[in-house]
Amino acid sequence: MEILEAGRWAPSAGNSQPWNFILLKDKQVRKSVADATTNGGFLAEAAVGIAVVVDPEASNHSVEDGAIATQNMLLAAHVLGLGACWIGSYGSVYEEKVKEMLDIPKEK
Numbered sequence: 001m002e003i004l005e006a007g008r009w010a011p012s013a014g015n016s017q018p019w020n021f022i023l024l025k026d027k028q029v030r031k032s033v034a035d036a037t038t039n040g041g042f043l044a045e046a047a048v049g050i051a052v053v054v055d056p057e058a059s060n061h062s063v064e065d066g067a068i069a070t071q072n073m074l075l076a077a078h079v080l081g082l083g084a085c086w087i088g089s090y091g092s093v094y095e096e097k098v099k100e101m102l103d104i105p106k107e108k
């Protein structure tokens with residue numbers, strides 16, 4: 001919760017807060033997402049994953065907003081003594097697969 005709170009407090013364009021944080025608590029879901037990535041296999045072994053999703057219609061800087069929220073969460077994890085790593089999926093070949101797995105609307 002502290003990590004999510006750090007993400008929630010990130011600045012965003014026009015205070016749009018265009019993000020949703022999807023907690024990947026289920027091991028099988030983490031494994032499926034991990035298998036879809038090119039450099040994120042370690043997600044399968046992680047205690048939890050956080051998918052950072054932004055709504056491009058909610059902000060004119062949604063990618064930057066999502067990125068800064070992610071950085072806030074990585075820093076919070078570090079302060080708490082937890083290991084964490086960004087796995088990039090936006091614009092990649094597996095973005096569509098991950099959207100399906102996590103029930104993220106495709107049209108956005």
Ligand SMILES: Cc1cc2nc3c(=O)[nH]c(=O)nc-3n(C[C@H](O)[C@H](O)[C@H](O)COP(=O)(O)O)c2cc1C
Nearest residue numbers: 037038039040041042067074084085086087088089
């Ligand atoms: C946009 C972005 C995407 C990244 N994607 C991955 C990834 O898919 N897999 C991975 O292991 N690390 C990924 N990283 C982490 C970088 O590899 C890492 O931050 C970099 O090597 C520097 O290491 P440090 O953060 O420990 O200083 C990503 C980082 C960023 C900013």
